Amino acid sequence: MKLFLYISSFIIVCLAPFMGEINLDFNEIFNTSSTTYTIFWDLRVSRVVLAFFVGGILALGGLIFQIIFKNQLITPYTLGIASGTTLFTAISIVFFPAMYMPISSVMGSLVTILILYFISKQINKSSIAVSTNSILLIGIALSYFYSSALMLVFYMSNLQENYSIVRFTLGSLDTVGFTSALIIMAVSVIFYAVIYSNKEKIKLLLICNDTAFLKGLNVHKINLILLIVVSLSVGVCISFVGPIGFIGLVVPHIIKLIYKQSADKLFFPVFFFGGIFLVFSDLISRNLNTDSSLPIGVVTAFIGAPFFVYLLVRRSKVK
Amino acid sequence: MLEINNYNSEILHNISFSLKENENLIILGENGAGKSTLAKVLSNLITNNKVQLFHEEIDKINDLKRAQLINYIPPKLSIFDEYVTLKEFLELSTIENVNNEKIDNLIKVLKLEKLKDRYCKAFSSGEKQLLLLASSIMHDAKITIFDELTANLDISRLKEVFDIFNSDLLKQKIIITHNLDLAYALKFKILFLKDGKIEFFGEHDEFFSNENLKKFYNNTILKLDKHLVVNL
Numbered sequence: 319m320k321l322f323l324y325i326s327s328f329i330i331v332c333l334a335p336f337m338g339e340i341n342l343d344f345n346e347i348f349n350t351s352s353t354t355y356t357i358f359w360d361l362r363v364s365r366v367v368l369a370f371f372v373g374g375i376l377a378l379g380g381l382i383f384q385i386i387f388k389n390q391l392i393t394p395y396t397l398g399i400a401s402g403t404t405l406f407t408a409i410s411i412v413f414f415p416a417m418y419m420p421i422s423s424v425m426g427s428l429v430t431i432l433i434l435y436f437i438s439k440q441i442n443k444s445s446i447a448v449s450t451n452s453i454l455l456i457g458i459a460l461s462y463f464y465s466s467a468l469m470l471v472f473y474m475s476n477l478q479e480n481y482s483i484v485r486f487t488l489g490s491l492d493t494v495g496f497t498s499a500l501i502i503m504a505v506s507v508i509f510y511a512v513i514y515s516n517k518e519k520i521k522l523l524l525i526c527n528d529t530a531f532l533k534g535l536n537v538h539k540i541n542l543i544l545l546i547v548v549s550l551s552v553g554v555c556i557s558f559v560g561p562i563g564f565i566g567l568v569v570p571h572i573i574k575l576i577y578k579q580s581a582d583k584l585f586f587p588v589f590f591f592g593g594i595f596l597v598f599s600d601l602i603s604r605n606l607n608t609d610s611s612l613p614i615g616v617v618t619a620f621i622g623a624p625f626f627v628y629l630l631v632r633r634s635k636v637k
Numbered sequence: 638m639l640e641i642n643n644y645n646s647e648i649l650h651n652i653s654f655s656l657k658e659n660e661n662l663i664i665l666g667e668n669g670a671g672k673s674t675l676a677k678v679l680s681n682l683i684t685n686n687k688v689q690l691f692h693e694e695i696d697k698i699n700d701l702k703r704a705q706l707i708n709y710i711p712p713k714l715s716i717f718d719e720y721v722t723l724k725e726f727l728e729l730s731t732i733e734n735v736n737n738e739k740i741d742n743l744i745k746v747l748k749l750e751k752l753k754d755r756y757c758k759a760f761s762s763g764e765k766q767l768l769l770l771a772s773s774i775m776h777d778a779k780i781t782i783f784d785e786l787t788a789n790l791d792i793s794r795l796k797e798v799f800d801i802f803n804s805d806l807l808k809q810k811i812i813i814t815h816n817l818d819l820a821y822a823l824k825f826k827i828l829f830l831k832d833g834k835i836e837f838f839g840e841h842d843e844f845f846s847n848e849n850l851k852k853f854y855n856n857t858i859l860k861l862d863k864h865l866v867v868n869l
Contacts, residue, residue, distance in 0.1 A: 388717045521729055524718040528682055528711065533732050533776070534704030580721045 377592020381564020427553030489615030564622025
């Protein structure tokens with residue numbers, strides 16, 4: 319099963335740059351003066367690289383969030399980080415057009431997660447455990463707040479700004495050249511390194527917060543470090559490609575079901591197959607017979623939402 | 638060496654007592670008397686500054702050192718990840734370098750070989766409690782607090798746990814239990830809690846006199862020929 323997955327992912331990655339609206343001639347790829355060369359390298363390959371690393375960050379970020387909050391259903395999206403980022407981006411589109419957009423997006427994700435963490439800590443002050451139920455509820459409340467605030471921003475924006483906000487929320491992996499891909503790649507290297515270097519501590523968090531505390535781990539500190547690193551990385555991703563949902567939820571679950579190992583051994587597979595999942599979704603979105611490519615958020619949600627429901631049903635059966 | 642001075646909260650009132658080094662203790666009391674809360678205070682899971690461990694305030698000891706001094710074993714194994722195996726759990730229970738030989742030995746002593754590579758989350762309640770006991774031995778803190786460890790064990794397993802409690806495999810022990818036979822047989826010091834107050838703190842023989850049993854258990858427990866009998 320694992321070998322099959324790795325082989326098919328390899329095939330997907332190899333095929334991905336060749337399939338698209340314009341058919342490419344294989345012989346022209348290395349001919350620097352042809353249009354094929356430009357399309358292949360600057361549009362397609364850079365897009366695949368971007369998709370791979372964004373997918374990896376979103377999937378591994380989902381896994382880490384599930385470990386911190388001890389809940390299988392929590393991802394940066396269900397907690398309202400995506401809506402926070404969207405709102406801050408919309409605000410910067412409408413009110414501060416001169417500002418570099420990614421900065422406000424990253425701010426949005428960071429502000430959201432810090433609000434969540436400190437409110438939930440306030441709720442159970444003397445205890446080590448973060449109550450996952452209360453944090454999920456606060457996340458939902460925040461999401462509602464953000465979406466109504468987004469409505470307000472929509473209401474105050476003109477037609478063109480309105481259009482750019484909608485385009486942003488749909489999510490898009492459109493990219494020209496390698497700048498975005500390289501930035502995201504650098505972010506994911508740092509992101510992965512931080513998580514990997516804290517592997518032993520994350521292992522203890524897999525049991526429960528109380529146990530981790532009794533084994534001498536500073537639970538608050540490690541939780542805070544991980545939360546900030548994940549939210550920053552996810553925030554950067556969102557600022558480049560828009561909110562792409564469900565990867566952080568779907569991929570860790572599938573990988574757990576296939577590997578049947580504790581989460582600390584799954585960092586690499588989750589990151590890798592998260593990337594492949596997004597490359598694959600992007601491949602579908604570009605190759606359906608429509609006038610232009612489908613928004614990527616639509617494709618991942620179409621695959622992800624039914625799976626989410628399936629997981630809920632299965633979970634209640636197991637209990 | 639453990640000392641608590643005048644601890645007060647919504648559940649516990651006026652809690653003060655002290656234990657010398659290597660002095661074991663049994664905590665008894667009705668449901669809701671505050672036994673588990675007291676254990677969490679002693680292990681700083683409920684943050685406080687009234688507990689002194691080896692002459693240092695518990696709040697001020699650094700995390701790793703506190704872990705070496707005191708450990709709390711909860712009544713139920715709570716584990717988030719579905720795929721942690723017994724062996725991995727025991728590796729995680731060690732706070733210093735992992736000693737594989739010790740783990741294998743312990744698995745043999747507790748007769749857990751069959752479970753070695755199975756997922757902890759799927760264990761039965763009794764198996765989970767044995768796992769917790771094994772984990773406390775791997776952790777090997779100076780003081781270990783057990784909260785209702787024996788609740789789901791069958792009689793032969795109970796005897797094994799008793800033997801471990803009675804041996805010097807673990808250093809200083811504080812045992813919370815409802816099992817009076819166990820408490821009676823262990824001959825440790827006794828602390829009896831009622832409604833968050835310490836009603837009795839003293840020697841084993843004094844607590845298990847017929848007079849005190851009558852006082853604390855309303856005639857439901859009698860001592861006949863060195864055995865405790867429940868009188869329903």
